[in-house]
Amino acid sequence: MAKLLTNVKQLSDNGSLTTVEILMEDGLIQAMGLSLPREGVEVIDGKGYFVSPGFVDVHVHLREPGGEAKETIATGTKAAARGGYTTVCAMPNTTPTPDSVDVLEDIQKRIQHTAHIRVLPYASITERLAGEHLTEMNALKQAGAFAFSDDGVGVQSADQMFQAMKEAAAIDMPIVAHCEENSLVYHGVMHEGYVNKTLNLPGIPSVSESVQIARDVLLAEAAGCHYHVCHVSTKESVRVIRDAKRAGIRVTAEVTPHHLLTNETSVTEDHGNFKMNPPLRASEDQQALIEGLKDGTIDFIATDHAPHTEEEKARSMKEAPFGIVGFETAFALLYTHFVQTGTFSLKQLVDWLTVKPAQSFNLPYGQVEVGKSADVTLIDLEKRHTIQKNEFVSKGKNTPFHGWEVTSKPIMTMVSGHIVYEEETR
CATH class of the missing domain: 3.20.20.140 (Metal-dependent hydrolases)
Structure with a gap:
């Protein structure tokens, strides 16, 4: 089923953030713009988060x-x-x-x-x-x-x-x-x-x-x-x-x-x-x-x-x-x-x-554009938190950054239009 990612912010050429909607189907980005059709698609509210490749x-x-x-x-x-x-x-x-x-x-x-x-x-x-x-x-x-x-x-x-x-x-x-x-x-x-x-x-x-x-x-x-x-x-x-x-x-x-x-x-x-x-x-x-x-x-x-x-x-x-x-x-x-x-x-x-x-390496990834693979990451650029190694999904907890205060956090990750990670508090 096609997915429509709404209410997300993308980087414009001048570095500013602008609102966009992204239609994804068959593993690819099919359309980008504003007020895209919602019939027959699963709508995902991006809640104003930044969308990155x-x-x-x-x-x-x-x-x-x-x-x-x-x-x-x-x-x-x-x-x-x-x-x-x-x-x-x-x-x-x-x-x-x-x-x-x-x-x-x-x-x-x-x-x-x-x-x-x-x-x-x-x-x-x-x-x-x-x-x-x-x-x-x-x-x-x-x-x-x-x-x-x-x-x-x-x-x-x-x-x-x-x-x-x-x-x-x-x-x-x-x-x-x-x-x-x-x-x-x-x-x-x-x-x-x-x-x-x-x-x-x-x-x-x-x-x-x-x-x-x-x-x-x-x-x-x-x-x-x-x-x-x-x-x-x-x-x-x-x-x-x-x-x-x-x-x-x-x-x-x-x-x-x-x-x-x-x-x-x-x-x-x-x-x-x-x-x-x-x-x-x-x-x-x-x-x-x-x-x-x-x-x-x-x-x-x-x-x-x-x-x-x-x-x-x-x-x-x-x-x-x-x-x-x-x-x-x-x-x-x-x-x-x-x-x-x-x-x-x-x-x-x-x-x-x-x-x-x-x-x-001549890989066909890393871009949010029509016709490209629907690989996107939603990021809360304002989320403040402390790095806690015991919260890692990785088996490895070996980091020198445990306890560091940081701002920003990936909230959702999609590969070929499929959600592969979603922050529980989203």
Whole structure:
């Protein structure tokens, strides 16, 4: 049955909010305007909320198969829907790894049966993420792989990465890279700065990230490959990516909310909830990320949603796994700390969460327009609340943002015209 979303506010070209109605049927937006016909349709009162394209996140961890104690496809996508996301791309560091058609098809069946939103699965660059033998990329593409990544580990061999890029370029597929030179990590657990010394914790130098990006952009240029850099965290990395783009190299990049919002000074104690990879860097790195996003060096924002059990994250940073959750906090944190302060406009933030990631990977999502997929998120821009990890739908409660006061909250999320999340108090 067709649905008519009434009394919602959309962003106009000049940044103002104007009232609109949206007619959705057969998974698509059929019409937009005012006083649209109401006969034979289900009318949904948007109560004056802001309507955004459904958020698109190309960097998430759903943990299934193999890590169901941390998250499942069902719980992860329900959490994503609660955060306003309608399309997510699941990284391949699962057990088993989607390094073969059989495993990838099994994951797709799990997605089909249990996902609450659209999930596009990655395949790995190398078998078992071991960095030794390349996967059969063309077969994996034909089986529905979104892109190729060994996320969680950097591909250490330049030759291996070069060969992967040439194969990916030949079949017009992206290489998506976690950039980390293992010989420069030194068993670190947080940024190598001054806070790690006060906490007596081993540090991860910034150069461990930037040196691999510098290697890879030149390899991508030689291979003619679309190369995407995950979770950029250092000022040197921003500089390398900016120079590569100026040189005409086909490189895109993302930044996470936590690297935009915080820096090493936010790490106030030796607790696993502050442990993430890449780590929270120095304040000058944080500022470089903000500027890089604003000037287009960094293309969009991705959460790197990485759930773990509470038992794992309650340990010292020396023992806890890397990662924090992000689906259910991203928009409110970014809106509160950047849009309300005037650092970003609402249009910029929405674009970085929707159309920009979609455009970077040629996905047909991220826009509220006639003929496009009916993926929309209704947001109460005035709702004030406190982030409470125990209210998360995600199995992962591992966040450093517990107790933060924020403004704005996704109220309803729709995928292909179907309601997949609705705030109970609406």
